[in-house]
Amino acid sequence: MAKQAVTRTYTASIRNQQQVSDDLDSLGFAASKLWNVGRWTCSRVWDEIDYIPEHDELTAYLKSHERYDDLHSQSSQRVLQELAEAFNGWYGKRRNEDTNANPPGYRKHGNDHPRSTVTFKNKGFKLDTRYNRVRLSKGSNLKEYWSDFTLCEYQTRPNVDLSTVENVQQVRAVWAGSEWELHFVCKVEMEVAETPGEKTVGVDLGINNFAALAYEDGHSELYPLNCLKQDDYYFSKRIARCDDSDSEQATRLYQKKSARRTHYFHTLSKHIVQRCVDEDVGTIVVGDLTGIREDEANGESKNWGKHGNLDLHSWAFDRFTDLLTYKAEMKGITVEQVSERDTSKSCSCCGRKRKANRVERGLYVCDECGTVANADVNGAENIRQKVSPSLATDGGDRSNGWLAQPSVYLFDNESGCFAPREQATS
Numbered sequence: 110m111a112k113q114a115v116t117r118t119y120t121a122s123i124r125n126q127q128q129v130s131d132d133l134d135s136l137g138f139a140a141s142k143l144w145n146v147g148r149w150t151c152s153r154v155w156d157e158i159d160y161i162p163e164h165d166e167l168t169a170y171l172k173s174h175e176r177y178d179d180l181h182s183q184s185s186q187r188v189l190q191e192l193a194e195a196f197n198g199w200y201g202k203r204r205n206e207d208t209n210a211n212p213p214g215y216r217k218h219g220n221d222h223p224r225s226t227v228t229f230k231n232k233g234f235k236l237d238t239r240y241n242r243v244r245l246s247k248g249s250n251l252k253e254y255w256s257d258f259t260l261c262e263y264q265t266r267p268n269v270d271l272s273t274v275e276n277v278q279q280v281r282a283v284w285a286g287s288e289w290e291l292h293f294v295c296k297v298e299m300e301v302a303e304t305p306g307e308k309t310v311g312v313d314l315g316i317n318n319f320a321a322l323a324y325e326d327g328h329s330e331l332y333p334l335n336c337l338k339q340d341d342y343y344f345s346k347r348i349a350r351c352d353d354s355d356s357e358q359a360t361r362l363y364q365k366k367s368a369r370r371t372h373y374f375h376t377l378s379k380h381i382v383q384r385c386v387d388e389d390v391g392t393i394v395v396g397d398l399t400g401i402r403e404d405e406a407n408g409e410s411k412n413w414g415k416h417g418n419l420d421l422h423s424w425a426f427d428r429f430t431d432l433l434t435y436k437a438e439m440k441g442i443t444v445e446q447v448s449e450r451d452t453s454k455s456c457s458c459c460g461r462k463r464k465a466n467r468v469e470r471g472l473y474v475c476d477e478c479g480t481v482a483n484a485d486v487n488g489a490e491n492i493r494q495k496v497s498p499s500l501a502t503d504g505g506d507r508s509n510g511w512l513a514q515p516s517v518y519l520f521d522n523e524s525g526c527f528a529p530r531e532q533a534t535s
């Protein structure tokens with residue numbers, strides 16, 4: 110076992126909610142107002158010189174703005190940083206030709222401001238773990254009389270003890286819909302397994318096979334979505350039979366459907382990490398789906414929304430990648446995200462990239478070298494090769510069709526585990 114520093118966020122409720130909610134409200138509204146000032150400034154600069162300022166430029170520019178002093182300077186800085194990050198995310202999507210992406214908007218509902226999250230960095234909070242209290246600093250504009258801070262009494266979950274955490278890096282006040290809660294962002298030392306191996310695996314996430322895995326030695330695995338599709342079909346039918354889609358019964362069914370999906374993602378990520386341990390994998394390479402919408406195989410837009418009966422949004426893939434990263438970390442395995450660009454267009458055997466390469470019944474057929482491979486596995490192998498070049502393209506010997514016969518793992522509803530499907534003999 111080895112020690113590794115990882116970031117963890119612990120959520121806590123606020124016990125003196127009534128005393129502090131007005132204070133936190135004004136901080137949350139102030140964060141929205143500053144965001145809007147920043148947003149407006151970005152538009153102005155853009156109109157003048159076709160350039161959107163970075164967060165440090167924005168901070169330098171707005172430091173003397175009245176709204177900047179509503180919050181502690183580090184909290185104000187963080188708001189402008191979030192705005193710059195939102196703009197950067199938008200550029201990324203535009204670069205990937207995502208025409209549906211919108212630039213970050215204003216935080217306003219009519220004349221009201223929503224309660225934005227307020228972040229307090231090291232100078233902006235003082236934590237007292239003995240009495241479970243934290244002082245959150247306000248900006249000079251919001252100070253009343255002698256008090257320049259809000260004192261929150263917090264309650265963490267029973268298994269979390271902040272007094273044992275050496276390094277609390279940030280406290281965030283988050284509006285949870287009906288009340289405020291606190292998020293403590295901590296660096297913690299964790300016991301992790303020694304890196305089990307040096308090998309790599311490529312993971313392609315998609316809508317037919319939720320995951321396709323290509324290992325370095327050429328073998329591959331598929332995890333079809335059939336069980337989620339059956340589940341969705343079953344629940345959609347039952348929800349449709351409810352008299353009212355807002356009824357208690359329908360709500361319960363939605364919750365059950367979502368809980369089962371979460372369970373599926375947990376089980377699958379755990380299973381994949383265990384497979385990686387078994388196969389001496391030290392690095393998992395995952396395609397980064399952010400902003401990629403084109404389905405390169407047929408030139409049409411990848412539909413991340415409704416697919417058959419399955420309503421699977423891109424956030425489901427983000428959520429899965431988070432779970433995989435978290436579980437892999439505990440085993441000392443690194444997860445790297447790489448761009449998915451061209452990974453379904455190129456032949457993973459000879460590297461030939463062209464539109465003419467055909468995909469037939471889920472098979473990738475290369476006109477150049479004659480490779481026939483499962484299309485998702487071909488994609489996964491291309492993703493893997495972005496981090497670790499293949500033996501085959503380096504002149505190693507890999508016989509034709511080596512990717513064509515992946516093992517298929519199915520989710521077994523009874524045992525709640527993934528089991529290999531009996532190999533069909535052809």
Ligand SMILES: [Zn+2]
Nearest residue numbers: 456459475478
């Ligand atoms: Zn080829």
